[in-house]
Amino acid sequence: MQVPVNGPDPVPQRLDRLALRGRGGDPALVDRTGALDHAGLNRAVGMLAAMLLDHATIGDRVACWLPKTRTACLLPLACARAGVVHVPINPLLKRAQVAHILADSGAVLLISQPARIATLEPGDAAGAVLIDEAALSGERTPLAASRPDADPYALAQILYTSGSTGRPKGVMLSHANLWLGAVSVAHYLGLAADDRVLALLPLSFDYGQSQLLATWAAGACVYPLDYLTAGDAVKAVGRHGITTLAGVPPLWVQLVEAGWPETGAPSLRRITNTGGRLSIPLVRRLRTLFPAARLFSMYGLTEAFRSTYLDPALIDRHPDSIGVAIPCAEVLVVAADGTIAADGAAGELVHAGPLVAGGYWNDPERTALRFRPAPAGSMLGGTAVWSGDTVMRGADGLLRFVGRDDEMIKSAGNRISPTEVEEAAVAAGAAEAVALALADDRLGQSVLLIARGDGDTARLLAAMKRDLPNFMVPQHVVWRDDLPRNANGKLDRAALKQDHGA
Missing domain, CATH: 3.40.50.980 (Rossmann fold)
Incomplete structure (x- = not known):
């Protein structure tokens, strides 16, 4: 191939x-x-x-x-x-x-x-x-x-x-x-032999392991850190002159709230994110806090290592984009009928090429569901990963994440992206937010928003109504002092669904 x-x-x-x-x-x-x-x-x-x-x-x-x-x-x-x-x-x-x-x-x-x-x-x-x-x-x-x-x-x-x-x-x-994953990431990040990479994420997480492998592919140096607080990471960046920092959105929320020196982190050359899309307000805060660092927004799934990245030069103009295919990947947007979706139309993200994994160990049934022949429009063919994630490709060639099919909220005939609701909540002042579907006799499903912040529901909803159509505005808001995270540091949607009967 x-x-x-x-x-x-x-x-x-x-x-x-x-x-x-x-x-x-x-x-x-x-x-x-x-x-x-x-x-x-x-x-x-x-x-x-x-x-x-x-x-x-x-x-x-x-x-x-x-x-x-x-x-x-x-x-x-x-x-x-x-x-x-x-x-x-x-x-x-x-x-x-x-x-x-x-x-x-x-x-x-x-x-x-x-x-x-x-x-x-x-x-x-x-x-x-x-x-x-x-x-x-x-x-x-x-x-x-x-x-x-x-x-x-x-x-x-x-x-x-x-x-x-x-x-x-x-x-x-x-x-x-x-x-190939390590070489690809080292290449598009521009890692060099004099880079110093702080490894905060679990090494059992594909993104966490990538910190090791891409660093060594570039001949650079990695600094593993088991941290207790975001402040530990702040200290490590300054102590070691760290040039590269990777995180998932909940970790970035903690890091931007940490006490950075007035000089910020001048040694940082690049910061990278995957495991969930950064909200636009969080992008703005990261760009302000680390103005000299190149911010890489990325999308990946364990079954194909990594799929897309956004050129940091585009992050200010396109903060909601997950970019284009990384080297060694072919990424397609596939419509429900199996054809390649037109620009501006939503479809399933399908990843083909040599980064595609060999399936699930000892589980042929689940392998057959996720690992299927690439669509007819693929240049590489072979087995592809059908992600279950809905994306759109713009006329500019950039991809934008819409949501997971199994997380989409279907209310009164409308398909609602939880990500869009969550970003609107953060823009309206919530520190973090998760949108879930609740069974509703009248609407089919209604929107439940679980948020961390000041607890002012009236102010939050008023701001969200200015930014969202009425059918996307949450019918229910629950405030929590903290939101649960899973073992990889991502917000634990499954635990929140169980806690709130969603």
Whole structure:
């Protein structure tokens, strides 16, 4: 398959070879235990890979349930070098979810910490050997990097979704998926060897893992941080001269509310967002707070790594856009009849090309629903991911997110985008907002808005009525002191639906 890439190295290789891309003496990883240069990174990956083969054989699944320790950072490359399949588990998940992932993946090994291992009950890790990460330290003869001609399409990782809307499902990612994704992101972000990337997001989250892989693809340095408050991130940016900061919308809300110095963050060159669209007011606040930083608005889904990005030069004029396809991706807007939707018409976002995952592990039924042949209008063909998300492509070629089909509110014959209602609420003064559908005998569904802010419902609704048609104005408003977040830091819509009977 020809890879549509506007950048370097379009031919995929085995993932572990990312450890060879930096200049030997330049820093690659700085954490609480010290610093590793790129030569040290390659050696550490090789030693850990050798230790993994003491407990597993090629093709086995190896799970990791850790915060951002050095072991957790090295495991994606070390598992790839050892020929085992990496199964990262979000450190915020609890024993029942961990037990499901271990059983579903058939992991033979779980690398964790004593306190976490102690929470597991008999039978939770049946078939898996439990190992304290401390047992994987020490000197070993490093395992050599894989050959350049080794199979890049072999399974490298099973990345489980957060499970906020049901039991986590495992997305199967090949070395090629991860290699091309890392190179693509490093290229369009313009990462360079002197960049310093602060890794705030969970490494089990595709966006969080991308911070590691894209950084090393560029030969740059990553600073993993398990933070307690947004203030911890502010301090880390200043202390390390961080140039690149990634987040999801709820995290950005916390960061813009944090106490930044009067000088802001002059070292920041770029800030990036995915996992939900930034509201226009939040875009404005970020641009004011970090005027020298390039703001990348992006869209992605675990099943295809990343799909689109907006050129930062366009963010002020098009703050509501998710941009165009990233290198290595073909992104289509498909109408209900399977044809390519006209400009200005809504359709389903369909992603084709070499970033498309191999389906869901051990789940052919759900795989068949989401991974289907690309539409006839696709240039690349093959299997595509049908996202379930509704988008529109403008005459300018830019995509705009409308909403998820399963989240659209259908009221009195009108289809209402929750995102549009939420953005109007934030523009009207709410700090954060989630719009949900409530069953309504008269309308079919009515709009429930759950908001964090000053609690002034009358003022909020008056402002929203100026910006929205009447059918989109919420019929019900509930104020909360805080909104729940899932394990990846996104607002937990499933928990709010359960709390409010939506």
